[in-house]
Amino acid sequence: MAEKFVFDIAESLLKKLTSYAYQEVSRAYGVYEDLQRIKDTLTIVKCLLLDAEEKKNQQYALHEWQRQIQYICSDAEYVLEEFELQDKRKQVVKASRSTSMKVRHFFSTSNPLAFRIKMAHQIKDIRDRLDKVSTDGTKFGLTTINVESRLVVQRREMTYPDVDASSVIGRESDKEEIIKLLMQPHPQGNGDGDKSLCVIPIVGIGGLGKTTLAKFVFNDKRMDQIFQLKMWVCVSNDFDIRKIIIKTINSATDSIFSSASAPTSGLIHQENINNLDIVQVVSRLRQKNSGQKFLLVLDDVWNEDRANWIELKDLIKVGAPGSKTMVTTRNNSMASMMGNVPPYVLEGLSPKSCLSLFVKWAFKDGQEEKHPNLVEIGEEIVKKCQGVPLAVRTLGSSLFSNFDLSKWEFVRDSEIWNLKQKKDDILPALKLSYDQMPFYLRQCFAYFSLQPKDYTFLCDDITSLWISLGLVQSLNGRENLESIAREYIDELHSRSFLQDVNDFGSFCVFKVHDLIHDLALYVSREDFVAVDSHTRNIPQQVRNISIVENDSLDNDLFPKSRSVRSILFPVLGVGLESESVLDIWVSRYKYLRYLDLSDSSFETLPSSIAKLEHLRFLDLSCNEKIKRLPNSISKLLNLQALLLNGCMELEIFPKGLGNMISLRQLYITTKQFVLSENEFARLNHLRTLGFYYCYNLKFLFKWDQLPSLESFSVVSCGRVESLPLFTFPNLQTLYIDNCKKLNLSVYNELQIQTLRMRNLHLENFLELLTFPRWIEDTTDTLETLIVVNCPNLKNLPKCLITMSRLKRLYIRECPLLRRILLPSDMHHLTALEDLQIYDCPELYKNYQPQCGKYWPMIAHIKSVSIEEPSGEEE
Template structure:
């Protein structure tokens, strides 16, 4: 039940859910004028949903940079909630109708809810429902018209628009590295080990985006002991799309230091096999996402001709990637950096001088900024870089108080680095992930309790021969595999979400999710809010009412 890599827009499943509910409604076969009008209204609703569905992937990618597209998605989601509520109301009333209200000659009434049995209960309710449906249809049709004005394109977007933030080189400046000596030695031990009987071993460095997987791979790749052992080395940045031809060509070009003009996969692999035969090699595949078995089986063919001790080193956010390998697999889970190491990185990138007259004050603010980064070196570097050579207390306070998602992508590599993780989630997992924004930071998630809430919210897509509980557990396990959740250090049976991942969920939750942190908080709930959470404080009157 593992989800395929291909990402879908957050609203994709929502639109499909409304369409499915719509298809379960059926107008009675007697062609009265009113029922024909109902049919036309329902068909307009269906057409609008299908039209918006086609451009959702493009809209989701563009919403970060284009506020008009973001507004379009917000308005569309609001209309979808209204449509979903109306479909639920219609189906509930139809299900509650007595058998005599249904057409006895219709053998399919067990599978469809008859609309005529719903709208014929009172003139007032009938008018209200028709007016509600007309309003929803008008909103959706307006969205359909506006999508063309916004230049939204049909089809599934294959890659993120801008991947320029990715590190493409195997080179690294060692003076920039803090706190990874033990990790480096652990990976080197795996690379230099010759006790395995298999000719080829695959080692994966796993962890959340921005934790330093690529940096660690660079460190070991350039180590003198690695250069001495491996006769052939190659480094390739994969980044999202695992294209067999292009990746194999890139490996050939790195090995030979010359362009490869071959376009046929078989020919490239034959030449690569000749280069690797009877050689001990190391190939690094940086930022691998795809876990399709057939791709890996085809990719590995030329690498099975090398000497014993040859290695492939992967960096990945998805621990399921190397599980499809047919060769020996070794996993290394990369942990966050210590507060002291993070502070050292921050000092280096902010150029904060200990001789500065403002140092004592700025140090206090800076350590609060570093604490917010929760051991993620990319975040520390980014925020430290924004404060480079600045000794104004106000500038530092602004960074401390600013939400990371308010920074432009020119200022922060964190935004695309984490957003790409979200982008490549399947739509049903996006809804489950965004739902977690209702919980406070550092919350200890209980897997079984959370999946019950996902089921109650109708986020879980039925699969034949599987219970909803098992499907939900597979959803959760997939999010853990992709580093959206991590096992808690306090309780091995619970899970936590990195603060920046929580920020990511909150960003995409938008106006539709609202969390009340303190009773009597002056924040106002938006009219578009559909999901509300409140963390009970032991001093709150709400708790006392619950105990009464």
Template sequence: MAEGIAFDLVKGVLGKLGSALWHEIGLLRSFKDDADDLRSNFSTIQAVLLDAEERSSAGKESHALRDWLRKLKDAAYDADDLLDEIRTQATLRQQQYPEVQNQNQPAEKVRGFLSRANPMHLKFKRKMAHRMKELREKIGKIAKQRHDFGLAEAGPGRQAEFKHPETFSVVDKKKVVGRDGDKEKIVKLLLENNSDHDVSVISIVGLGGLGKTTLAQLAFDDGRVTGQQRFDLRVWVCVSTDFHMKTIAKPVISAAEENCALDNSDDVASCLVRIFSQKRFLVVLDDVWNEDQEKWEKLKVLFKDGKKGSKILVTTRSKKVATIMKTVEPHHVKVLSDDDCWTLFKRRAFDEGEENDYLSLLEIGKQIARKCGGVPLAANALGSMMRFKSRTEDAWSAIRDSEIWRLEEEGTILPSLKLSYIQMPSALKQCFAYCSIFPKDYAINKDDLIRQWIALGFISLHETWTSMEDIGNEFFNDLVWMSFLQDVEENYRKVTTCRMHDLVHDLAQSVAREEVAVIVGEESTWIPEGCRYVSIYSHFTPQVSITVMRRLRALQFMGSGSHIMAFYSEAKCLRLLDLQGSEISMLPSSIGKLKLLRYLDLSETRIQELPESITSLCNLQTLNLSGCCEIRTLPKSLGRLANLRILDLRDCQSLTIPDSISNLQNLYALNLSSCEKVISLAPICHLKNLHYLNLSGLNSLVTLPESIGNLQNLRILNVSECYHLLSLPSSSSDLQHLEKLDISGCKKLCELPKMIQKLTKLKELLNSDCLELKGMPRGIGKLVSLRELSLFVIGKQDCVEHCASISELKHLKLVGKLEIKGLENVTSPVDTKAANLIEKNLRYLKLQWNILSAEEGMDTVLPAEEIDTVLENLRPHQKLENLKIEGYAGGKFPSWMMNRIGPCLPNLVQIELMNMPRCSSLPSLGQLPFLKKLIIRNMPAITNLGIDKFPALTSLELSSMPMLREWVTVLTVDDKKGRRERVSIFPCLTFLRLYECPQLRPEPCLPPSVESLAIYRTSKENLSLILECATVDSVTPLVDGDAISLQLPKKGLRHVMIRECQQLICLPESLRGLTSLQWLTIWDCKDLERIEDWLGELTELQSFEISGCSSLRYLPAHKMTALKKLSIFECPLLFNAAGQFVDTSVDHIEFVRVNLRKYKYKKQVSSSP
């Protein structure tokens, strides 16, 4: 593409000229001299290219140098196209004469590919010779012109450098906008003293220009940080790219008023250790770019003797830096609101109050401020520029309607973003610039993006990598680290999509220049002459010359597809054709003429078949047919696609697979998810280079063939949701490179391979929802690489010879989620101690005993007195966030859950306690400062909830607790002045679900913050009492002496659900007092006969749903004048004998839904769910 990219392009051409295949072709007399000369000139140019591109990136190039770079890139593209055409012709000839495929054949036969007396080939040979000669002359002229610019020669290893501006610890607080919350969080982290480490590292991470340095300055200068001798030493260090000890030493020595020469590294180190020793210090390392962990480890030693509470505050654009420096959870700086951006913009554009003299410009100014994308640096830069613009609507509108990247020389955000861009290696620059082919705010699929990079030649395989996909994944992660890709979305912990911030997209467009064109909607459809990559998100035919068409390398088309066939017919240099989601239903045979095509995406189209000519695309690497529901067959000669690496056929439900698929020996990834017509997997088991195989959702699959063990390079095997899969073959243990095995949702799978211990590289074993799994195979504890294990099943005594004990978890360094089932089968508490859960960095843990019923107790092999010890020994890691315990038959909770749960599990966010017939008291859950969700089910011996305060709890479910009576919701406490006040135990609770708690009554009221209440299976009396508790306006005032009472904030119930409350003939009168009610749901109250007219008094009620009320005869719909949505299901008495809805007085309701049937009223919108 453009800036900073020519180097890698030339490097790629030189690589092809030097490849083994080219040497064979180069031996042809007509090409040899030209090829050698071409290689020599490109090598000469490469030596000065880095200097030329550094000038270009810094904006220092002349028009002549820019023109020289453009000509060079055009010539390099032409050379690349020429070499690929020649290589392709050689490949096709090799397929035509398979007898010379043997590498042991004499060189004369290889050279004979392009010298056989075939008229068509002779024509091709003359054409290539002519193009090679023209190219040689063009490159020769370009090589000579390099002397005109005084370019410095440098080796290929030279990296571009840029002097970063120095930062300071001083900031005008009055000019900072929208960062109060961020500042408070950083200050809180600086003041905390509860870390396990004496010295804590805190990082502020975000895109360039978001105000990371400013935020650090605000925290650094805050009075709470500077006062009360909080820190003995405070130092601000501007690091930038110079991440060395001496960089840090100079400001530290100055702040400490020490004398130390900086000449000797050992003396400097000793001086720094002495300065930091036994001091509580705060060191800010601003603008850190270093991603070399070894450098950080050496530097970290200097800080190790600081006192507890010492902090290192880092600002960086790279999440990778935060990870390397082992910080606490990084603070990610978010973009500002449009209003905050306007405030910054206005301050720069006008003198104080001056904007009132230019009212006609204010709306335009606000629109310009919105273009800043929430980046304060952009708002300040644009505002500063507008200060010197004419105060006319035309002048301001011209700026509003321009792309920000066009304002680069005016001092906008792009120079700041370029600091990150300049640091990129040239190959990464190509990958980044290509991302401008997607429209702004487009959800970019990660896997598709990496495959496109590969297809376009941006990624080359190196000796240290096993696959180009691995390199692409690393490139993608680098862009995410640098915040050039963001809004990352994940599915099952794996990144699936991302987006580019608008300003980053502008940067990508500016560096790609005219080489990338994006046509969206009805925008201009003109494509510039220098364009090589085009995306069209329009139904309009773009205007493009034949010259441009023949140069195109990538074409993405998301339009109707009616004219696309003619559009690409001349694009003979296309490497990438993406027709995803277009309306095409057939692919013409002319597709076979696109000989250089490497990537073809036909996903989500109405394609019914592929032409046989597609198998002549000998360079094709990726073929995506996912979601093509109408396609039934693939070409029988599919196996001719010798270079195919990715074949995606997921959701092709009618597709059958030809046996020739076994010939695709370079296939890297095959996705057959939900291909229900796949019968035999035998041909697939011949694909010995396969790394990824997805067979999920194949419901007809009962077992895998034994030959699956032939796939020795397989790294990922997904057979999830194969509901009839009974077993895995023993040969699956031979997959020695397997890193991930996903069998989740295989509900009938009974056992895992007995020799699973042979899978020594296995990192992920995902086996959740394997309901019939009898146990884990012995030896699973030997999988030392295993990091994720969804489910561990402890087998029964009768299969103990074949099943692993829970003690085999001992040496597994598991992270993430773990569910342990079958704890009733534990034969010794010693085994649970050996499991060593406390050392496993889990975020989610479920411990399950298979309870028969609460009344019958447990079917367990241990005596009752040892059951408590089992749970005591299963104490989890301190960082656990979600804990579920089900079926525990012990009489008491372990010590780590009772009075010590706060320090033992301080990070818990959610707890579920279920089916515990003997526990009569609950742990002290109020000690958990971050607990947000609590579920307690079927604990019949619990009579009260205690009086712990839950400061963060937002959701509470109490279910099947027949003896639960006491629930104190408000406490009387003394304030700091000795006065008494009432405080809510549940200040944040918004969702409350009560299920079969017939004796429960909140005292003295429902928590005032509750907004949603669901009541299941209770008596009408209890229902009425609970609703009365919800109508209490405030806590009764105290009147003893000088005591005071503080009214509690009361939001009022907004949503009430009443379900399965028998003997409820009419709604309780207490419901009438819920004046804030907006949604009312009543399900399965069989005895309910009528809804009272007073329901119409609830003027906030917007939605009313009633279902399964078989006795209901009367519904006062006409009274509910504020109602917007009414849903009625299975209430037969509201209908006449003909099955028609009796009450027609609902025409004032906007949305009516009745028994899923369509009833049309005046304002009705829908009658379906």
């Protein structure tokens, strides 16, 4: 897997070298030609890496060659970052009116002449090293493979429709649900015209049993009674329309012969149509299918091109009314694109079914009765399979007729990715999905290995990590990195890599299936390490370190290497206590980009923190001992995120905060009464700003507009009286919680710019009687409205009726609310797809499912969750 990972790193570096921003800066410093030579050589090396992937098992030296490329790419990336940093130094010096600062800048190593000499040496070194590995690659007998035409991807074997029904366990109810869909008339029309073909998608992660379920349905006798013709086509990786039609014709021929009254024991005759052109092939399909009601299964579809699907659908839509197509895919967005009924999302097997399946694969018939102790261990083994049948089969078959207790315990206690895998086992099946991802998603996916299993991911946390490490790039320099990263999350979800996704508008949470976590461990390997009390060694080449247990912080454990790029403490309550360990990290890891010290308990941050010039993300949140930050922190010109929320003893902000011109995210807890207007006014790129537990602040700020700010939070700031919303012309998310003196309506009389807000979250407003008038300005844009613990609120805003884009409405602990809107007005909320009501007794009475008097008005909404109030008196 190191081969594919190095390929991705090389691809990422090439993207940077070809970006407009880097080409401009390289011309400004006179190194354009040198970087172009590096880019050209790296392109050749990347093509050699594809050939190395196929030869990966042949020699150890080849693995070392690939490792050298990774080191060179990392060093080259740091050189590019030096140009960015120099540019930011110039901006800060130019903005400063201090003559002494300009003089110090000139005589420092970052003055233009000294900088150019230093960078020339570094660029030459990288160029020479890259030339050498390129030459070495040919010594290994590697040849360049065209990247566009030959990206190395694992292929899946072709599937077939035959299945032994007795071998299918735990899918009876799923089969009946699918058959019910197949027996129903087309849900969108009268069975003719453009709507004559109904497409039913089955979607789920690899190994879940989509193909087996489709076979189970396909071979049910009821299908022979409903459909005159049944066809099975395995599409797999190659969505070639001509090939799919040929397979469909051949499958139709098989179906006709197998259903004929004549004996079929002889070879079935199939005419040779492989040499026909597309027009002739389509004509032959029409001859076969015309006038017949058919069932077509398109198994294992990976195509993401909607135009290709529409073209194919138009060509195969030649049967009688009532014809159906069933599609199996791992991709949610693909299922939505292809289907005209909601996708059937396949869930995991029940624990009981999993154990039955495991016993079937681990023992001969009846053998399990002689080994109840092994069956007991088997119950524990199947828990790690999380309901995925292929995982159950993989582990069961690995123990078949093996009664060695230690072997069973080894399988129980090992991670799946450490166990030997055959071609058709679970990890190869999941890796197929990984191989199909574009390189930028493959890089991001590996970072799921840094968190423990069953971890609840906050979308902003993982995307901040990706952004900090340069995995999210804007090719034209104008795209919003946070928006791009969020698209990555959506794409991973659509590919079935994420589960339990809850989108609350302003934030999103999700989990990763245990088997997907195993896959992340498998593809990340030596570059990623999660440190716990059992860790005895960290590889020297490690790039990302996650610490999940407090008692694992041994000074001697951490490598003396400059390759470390991220250190994080993902587990709540686990943080750094030793200042000496922090000193070691700062001195060793000069290229660190991401440093998460949340939940730590040290008292001082060392002044040497300024040496981490490449640092993008610094999280000091929930450190209850730290009182001050060194002024040197303002020298971190690359810092994009500074998190200080929950630092309850923090007395004052450091001087020079305004010099941190790259800041995009800032969370603040402070004992200060007043904040410096000059410092904050210079943060022109700030996108997210939050104030938490600032008990002494009465006025948050008075300065001019913050044009880049999109998300603003104020939590438990008890003295704050007003919000200057005019300061945020591009505000999209407003989150306010437990601010007792805050008057939301104080700016109603001002002529403020129309708000374009998308998410509004109001929580713990005990005195709130009505909504402020400015909410009327959000009716064209608001997508999420969350109202929590407003005990005196009697009505939602009247303008709710005009919120044409409102998708999510969550109401909790609002006992006086009796209705959302007038019953006759609910139909105006055409975009509403998620309604949640908790601890609201009056709303519960009126809207409770099935029996509430207003239930019919909301029954059409896609997702409705209404819970009976807790402690309700009878």
